Amino acid sequence: MSxxxxxxxxxxxxxTDSDLGGGTITxxxxxxxxxxxxxxxxxxxxxxxxGKIFHSLNQRKDAKAKAEAEAKIREAAxxxxxxxxxxxxxxxxxxxxxxxxxxxxxxxxxxxxxxxxASGKKLALRSIKTSKGARSAWANAGISENTRPx
Amino acid sequence: MxxxxxxxxxxxxxxxxxxxxxxxxxxxxxxxxxxxxSFLFMYLAIxxxxxxxxxxxxxxxxLLTNLPFAxxxxxxxxxxxxxxxxxxxxxxxxFIDYSRILQHGGLLDILYCGVKLQIYPPxxxxxxxAMTDFGPLIxxxxxxLLGAAAQGGIFFTFVGAALLNMTAAECGSIAIIGGADGxxxxxxxxxxxxxxxxxxxxxxxxxAYTYMALVPIIQPPIMRALTTKKERSVVMGQLRSVxxxxxxLFPILVTVIISLMVPSAAPLVGxxxxxxxxxxxxxxxxxxxxxxxxxxxxxxxxxxxxxxATTRADKILTFSFGKVILLGVIAFSIGTACGILLxxxxxxxxxxxxxxxxxxxxxxxxxxxxxxxxxxxxEEVPTNYLLMxxxxxxxxxxxxxxxxxxxxxxxxxx
Numbered sequence: 001m002s003x004x005x006x007x008x009x010x011x012x013x014x015x016t017d018s019d020l021g022g023g024t025i026t027x028x029x030x031x032x033x034x035x036x037x038x039x040x041x042x043x044x045x046x047x048x049x050x051g052k053i054f055h056s057l058n059q060r061k062d063a064k065a066k067a068e069a070e071a072k073i074r075e076a077a078x079x080x081x082x083x084x085x086x087x088x089x090x091x092x093x094x095x096x097x098x099x100x101x102x103x104x105x106x107x108x109x110x111x112x113x114x115x116x117x118a119s120g121k122k123l124a125l126r127s128i129k130t131s132k133g134a135r136s137a138w139a140n141a142g143i144s145e146n147t148r149p150x
Numbered sequence: 151m152x153x154x155x156x157x158x159x160x161x162x163x164x165x166x167x168x169x170x171x172x173x174x175x176x177x178x179x180x181x182x183x184x185x186x187x188s189f190l191f192m193y194l195a196i197x198x199x200x201x202x203x204x205x206x207x208x209x210x211x212x213l214l215t216n217l218p219f220a221x222x223x224x225x226x227x228x229x230x231x232x233x234x235x236x237x238x239x240x241x242x243x244x245f246i247d248y249s250r251i252l253q254h255g256g257l258l259d260i261l262y263c264g265v266k267l268q269i270y271p272p273x274x275x276x277x278x279x280a281m282t283d284f285g286p287l288i289x290x291x292x293x294x295l296l297g298a299a300a301q302g303g304i305f306f307t308f309v310g311a312a313l314l315n316m317t318a319a320e321c322g323s324i325a326i327i328g329g330a331d332g333x334x335x336x337x338x339x340x341x342x343x344x345x346x347x348x349x350x351x352x353x354x355x356x357x358a359y360t361y362m363a364l365v366p367i368i369q370p371p372i373m374r375a376l377t378t379k380k381e382r383s384v385v386m387g388q389l390r391s392v393x394x395x396x397x398x399l400f401p402i403l404v405t406v407i408i409s410l411m412v413p414s415a416a417p418l419v420g421x422x423x424x425x426x427x428x429x430x431x432x433x434x435x436x437x438x439x440x441x442x443x444x445x446x447x448x449x450x451x452x453x454x455x456x457x458x459a460t461t462r463a464d465k466i467l468t469f470s471f472g473k474v475i476l477l478g479v480i481a482f483s484i485g486t487a488c489g490i491l492l493x494x495x496x497x498x499x500x501x502x503x504x505x506x507x508x509x510x511x512x513x514x515x516x517x518x519x520x521x522x523x524x525x526x527x528x529e530e531v532p533t534n535y536l537l538m539x540x541x542x543x544x545x546x547x548x549x550x551x552x553x554x555x556x557x558x559x560x561x562x563x564x
Contacts, residue, residue, distance in 0.1 A: 012563045015319035015342055020312045032305040032557050039411050039553045040294040040546065046403050047291040054396050101388070 095127035104128075172218020180463030181216040188212035188458075200363040204332065204454050208356065211458020215258060222256035223459040228266065230344050244344060258459040261452045265340050265351060265460075270453040271333035272421040277446030278333075278548065279425025280438045282516065284400050286542040289389040292496065293508075293539075297546025299492035300512025301554045303328030303485025307477055308558075314473060320347050322558045324474055327358045328481030329551030330365070330513040334418060336457065338555045342562055348470040352460030357478040365518045366525075368479065369486050373510050373526050376490045381497055383530040384505035386539045394430070401427040408553060415556025419549060485513045489543065511540035514547040 013020065013028070020028075096105055109125050116123035135143070165171060172178055191209035195202040215223045233245035246266070251259050264270045287293050304325045311321035323339035335358040340351045361368065374382075401423035409416040428438040493509025507527050511519040523540035 013318035013561060015317065015344060015347075015562055017318045020318060020321070025309050025312045028308055028561055029305040031561065032308070032554060033302060035412065035557050036301050036550055036553050037295075037298045039408055040298040040550055042407055042411070043404060043549070044291040044294045046407060047288055047294075047400065050399060050403070051288065051291065051396060054393055058393060103388075 094125045095129075097127075097129040100128055100130065167219065169218045169220065175218065177464055178218060180467050181218060183467065184216040184461060184463040185213055188216070194363075201359055203450060204359050205363065207451055207454025208359065208458035211258065211455035212461045213458075214455070215459040215462055220256075223258035223262065223456075223462070224251075224255060225460070225462050225464075227251050227255060227259060228262070258456050261456040262459060264449075264452055265336060265456055268337055268340060268417065270449050271337035272417045273445065273449045274333040274453065275418050275422040275552075276425040277441050277443075277449070278516070279401070279422040279427075280429045280441040281446075282422075282426060282429075282545055282548070283541070284426060284545055285392045285397060286389055286538050287545050288392045288396050288400055290539070290542050292504075293542030294546045294550075295496070296489050296492055296509045296512040296543035297548075297550040298512070299509065300485045300489035300543070300547050301329060301550045302488030303481045303483070303513070304551070304554050304558070306484045307481035310477055310480060311473075314477070316470075316473070317347055318562045319343050320349055320470075322562045323347075323349065323354050324477045325481060326551070326555055326558060327354065327361065327474075327478040328485045328513070329547075329554060330358070330362055330482060330485065330515040330519070331548060331551045332358050332362060333453075334514075334551050334555045336453070337418060338558055341559060348468060349474055350460050350466070352457050353466055353471055353474050355457040356461065357474050360475075361478055361482045362515045362518065365513075365515050366522055368482060369510050369519065369522045370526050372483055372486045373490055373507055373522075376487060377494065377506050379530060381494065381506050382527060383534070384497065384502060385531060385534045386503070386505055386508075386536060389538055394432075397430045398427070401430065404549065408549070408556075412553055412556035412560065414559040415552050418552040418555060422548065422552065482513065486510045489513065505534075505536055505539070508536055508540040508543055512543040512547045512550070514544070514551050516544050516548060517541065519547070520544040 013024065094105075105128055108128060112123050112125055173182055188209045191205055191212065194200045195205035195209060214220060227250060228246065231245045231247060233242050234240065235242060235245075248263070251263065307328050308321050308325040311324045312318075316324070319342040322342050323335070326335045326338045329335065332355065336351060336355050339354040343349065343351060343354075405416075405420050405423040408419045425438070425441050428434045428441060431438075489509035489512035490506055491509070492512075493504065493506030496504045496509075497506045505527060507523045508520075511523045513519050520537055520540035520543075524535065524537040527534045527536040
């Protein structure tokens with residue numbers, strides 16, 4: 001970096017120079033582009049390095065939290081070993097169609113869990129696929145609005 | 151009779167002192183043209199919605215300054231004088247007599263001090279920083295490259311201006327239009343231009359803001375011409391989420407690295423990042439809100455109206471104005487093209503994971519340029535959301551053009 005900056009004084013142009021030689025112009029362009037790129041590349045390195053650091057820190061934290069949660073589940077399981085088999089069967093991975101993002105799956109799963117908790121039933125998510133040719137959410141809302149018994 | 155005579159005399163005096171008489175003076179017709187142009191800009195701002203927040207103050211400043219004898223702005227006060235201060239004993243050929251301006255200046259002269267002393271642009275940057283989310287850039291640091299590439303327009307235009315035999319200060323000021331960043335353009339040009347130059351800060355600012363308003367018109371044809379249908383249809387996945395600590399550290403890191411490397415970029419980058427730190431810290435909500443709303447609005451009014459005031463007919467209706475407009479659009483187009491070309495390169499290296507369209511967002515013009523990327527991308531694949539990916543190069547472009555401004559300032563000496 002320092003070499004680049006120390007080469008700058010040779011390039012200094014007077015604001016009033018109107019006849020800039022070809023060499024000067026080329027060196028202005030090259031220095032300019034190079035300095036801008038070096039500056040931003042330095043930032044890329046810095047940002048990705050600390051991004052990695054935080055990522056690994058977070059992962060470690062996550063792993064710890066996971067381990068703790070697992071330990072808790074195991075303890076709970078020891079206390080009540082009966083429903084274990086059921087849990088396994090319920091958590092069989094649901095069939096998810098390609099192209100549906102994880103977040104959407106999570107949202108649907110959460111909605112179903114909330115419904116289950118509200119009605120006191122145990123519901124499981126078996127598969128998610130995109131519906132074809134179905135009514136839009138708005139159309140459904142309109143129909144349920146119009147057909148709901150008084 | 152005496153009463154009628156004195157009445158007529160007074161009326162004649164009043165008439166000759168009125169602005170109408172001023173139009174009949176030497177060169178008064180130019181003022182009429184400028185006033186008509188200001189009406190055109192007002193129309194564009196109000197009816198067409200071209201950057202109205204800036205164009206309206208600028209056009210009203212144009213109107214006020216071109217009214218003869220209104221004395222709100224005095225271009226002659228702002229000409230550099232030659233002065234030998236007793237303290238140093240050295241000739242200072244860039245001397246401005248601020249005491250005269252403070253004593254005799256009009257309202258717009260006083261407001262223009264903030265432009266000439268480079269106070270407004272960094273304060274605008276403070277507000278921009280407080281509004282900007284650097285998350286997309288932190289999540290995908292490679293965007294910095296696109297932000298740097300789009301600054302290529304600045305340096306190529308420098309060549310073009312030099313070939314047209316312009317002075318180094320003029321070259322630098324015109325080239326910075328390619329950064330598509332109004333405050334940066336004003337910052338650089340007010341620092342470089344002097345009375346020996348044929349263009350003024352107002353010209354540069356007008357050109358810069360005009361092109362920023364025209365981003366949605368200028369960019370898409372270039373973007374379509376340089377990319378294939380396949381490249382435009384690349385769908386990019388979700389960005390990773392960025393933790394709060396990362397967002398907090400980012401402004402500090404950028405300020406330190408950039409200011410150490412290009413010290414003359416420190417006022418712009420420093421204030422931008424200060425604003426961002428205020429926002430991300432979460433503990434200075436009141437200050438952050440002031441920076442992004444009230445302060446920003448106040449400065450926009452001052453900046454707009456005083457930059458508009460510099461467009462006095464005798465200063466702006468010159469041949470050089472045409473050159474600025476021409477070179478400005480070239481600067482802008484090359485910047486867009488450079489961003490897209492590097493985007494294509496990254497498309498190849500990432501094995502088709504990066505959509506080259508986000509490259510054009512590397513010219514700053516936040517968030518307009520990113521929106522253009524999104525729109526052009528959606529023409530191919532309607533479900534493609536490039537906006538957040540384009541915001542990365544977009545905010546990197548702001549940093550990049552501030553760095554480029556610093557480089558220009560340190561190369562071209564006033």
